[in-house]
Amino acid sequence: MVTSECAPLAKTGGLADAVAGLSRALSLAGHDVRILMPHYASFDTNSSPYTTFPDGSGLRLCSDTLDGAELFLHHVPAFDSIDTIYTGDNRDAARFVALSFAAAWFGHAAKWQPDVIHCHDWHAALVPDVLQFIANEAVSNAREAADTPPTSPLSSVVPTVLTLHNIGYQGIFASAAIPAPQWTALSRQQLHEESAATVNFLKLGIQHATAITTVSPTYAKEILTPQFGMGLEDEIRKREAELTGILNGVDYATWDPRTDPYLNYHYSDDDSESKQIIRAALCDRLQLSPEPGAPVVGLVSRFAEQKGIDLFIDALPTLLNQTSTAFAILGSGDAELTSRLQLIAESSPSRVAFKAGYDEPLAHQIVAGSDFLIIPSRYEPCGLTQLYSLRYGTIPIVRSTGGLADTVKHFNPETGSGNGCVFNDADANALIWALTTSIEWFGNPNAWQRIKRNAMSEDHAWSKRVNDYTTLYEKAIDATFRIKAGKFVS
Numbered sequence: 001m002v003t004s005e006c007a008p009l010a011k012t013g014g015l016a017d018a019v020a021g022l023s024r025a026l027s028l029a030g031h032d033v034r035i036l037m038p039h040y041a042s043f044d045t046n047s048s049p050y051t052t053f054p055d056g057s058g059l060r061l062c063s064d065t066l067d068g069a070e071l072f073l074h075h076v077p078a079f080d081s082i083d084t085i086y087t088g089d090n091r092d093a094a095r096f097v098a099l100s101f102a103a104a105w106f107g108h109a110a111k112w113q114p115d116v117i118h119c120h121d122w123h124a125a126l127v128p129d130v131l132q133f134i135a136n137e138a139v140s141n142a143r144e145a146a147d148t149p150p151t152s153p154l155s156s157v158v159p160t161v162l163t164l165h166n167i168g169y170q171g172i173f174a175s176a177a178i179p180a181p182q183w184t185a186l187s188r189q190q191l192h193e194e195s196a197a198t199v200n201f202l203k204l205g206i207q208h209a210t211a212i213t214t215v216s217p218t219y220a221k222e223i224l225t226p227q228f229g230m231g232l233e234d235e236i237r238k239r240e241a242e243l244t245g246i247l248n249g250v251d252y253a254t255w256d257p258r259t260d261p262y263l264n265y266h267y268s269d270d271d272s273e274s275k276q277i278i279r280a281a282l283c284d285r286l287q288l289s290p291e292p293g294a295p296v297v298g299l300v301s302r303f304a305e306q307k308g309i310d311l312f313i314d315a316l317p318t319l320l321n322q323t324s325t326a327f328a329i330l331g332s333g334d335a336e337l338t339s340r341l342q343l344i345a346e347s348s349p350s351r352v353a354f355k356a357g358y359d360e361p362l363a364h365q366i367v368a369g370s371d372f373l374i375i376p377s378r379y380e381p382c383g384l385t386q387l388y389s390l391r392y393g394t395i396p397i398v399r400s401t402g403g404l405a406d407t408v409k410h411f412n413p414e415t416g417s418g419n420g421c422v423f424n425d426a427d428a429n430a431l432i433w434a435l436t437t438s439i440e441w442f443g444n445p446n447a448w449q450r451i452k453r454n455a456m457s458e459d460h461a462w463s464k465r466v467n468d469y470t471t472l473y474e475k476a477i478d479a480t481f482r483i484k485a486g487k488f489v490s
């Protein structure tokens, strides 16, 4: 696995949870998994030096594994002054180009050849190009040395799988952002086929990875269209035959109300007193005082355009007027959304609690202690918080898009089917409709018990996705082997 994030060590969102959860599940199923991630300056972890690479960077090996999956940290001394995971500027380009070279050198350094390299998001999307460059160099060096006829340049390339967790982040940089030695190497790979001035990491990965996955079947279809493809839809359509949508799983070692380390009480059934105690503790902590019989609606999110937080804020005054709901909100990101929410929270402190920032324990307490979790995303490749909330008996209220559409089915009180509330339009009125509908179910003990039972009985364990990934890895290996064997060369 080559990644920018892996929980719990480095996390800004679901990518970290997904890489950790999939790696653990593969390792528990008997696969030999090694994760390569940057060594961020803020790390406070036990790791020891492992090897040094030709560019002076090195690998450190963490003493803890993720259920056997080993975690390697790529340490570049020049990046020690950066105190965040992402900088949002050219230093990100330098960091992740360096990580891609480390991935290519890794097999040699660790004396261990992976069968497949699984690259996550734009941060690792240059790996196929770097591998190709190194293979080409090796072939041409060997040819010069032995004066032998050229062999296929692909002969020593390890198959790659690129997972698109979110196509809204592509890693677009001026080519000058890539440090000179790596740029010289990569430009021989014709990186700049369209424009010498710009490099789009994700686009190159889509063009050159052996196989491509994304994190839900619906998002796999959506990204073929201009509405969701973010300008890459044509490139993705060219690779449609190699694109698969595999739903993310849940790492129940971390997200389960039976064992959640961030909760003082635990529960496993849909009629639990412990959940009520956790809810009361959450309200205490956030100084919320919901009226008797009124629900608590939670929201835990990055504040980005994708997440539809503005729709929620637009709906909030009406929701406060027309219902007696209380809101527990945790989020970090966009400054304007943050100050709008702060104003509302200040004027209704007993009904709206808002914590700005990133807070892992509070995220768990909101998911566990709320009655509903609201996720009004404009687009959502998979979404993990709705999957967590199902297990906690916290009913998800979601917009019908991407992985939200694949995992949340609108409740029907007559048939008793469904696990949440689903609305279609990306506007405040749809959200108001969804919340008032959900409150009706909340007020009806039979409906409420039924929907909670439906939600909590679902199983989205990562172990259930292992088969899909190993089948895909085998196909990628097979495709590379056929190229090697000269049966076809694309």
Ligand code: ADP
Pocket: 012, 013, 014, 015, 017, 300, 301, 302, 330, 331, 332, 357, 358, 359, 360, 363, 382, 383, 384, 385, 386
């Ligand atoms: P995304 O990856 O797009 O942010 P996901 O639903 O896949 O969305 O994953 C979000 C993850 O990040 C969840 O584990 C959620 O609990 C966590 N998260 C989001 N915002 C915060 C926050 N402000 N504090 C703590 N955890 C957060």
Ligand code: GLC
Pocket: 013, 014, 015, 018, 165, 166, 215, 248, 380, 381, 382, 383, 384, 403
């Ligand atoms: C991205 C997506 C989110 C997905 C997560 C993990 O951050 O926005 O929908 O769940 O990656 O795959």
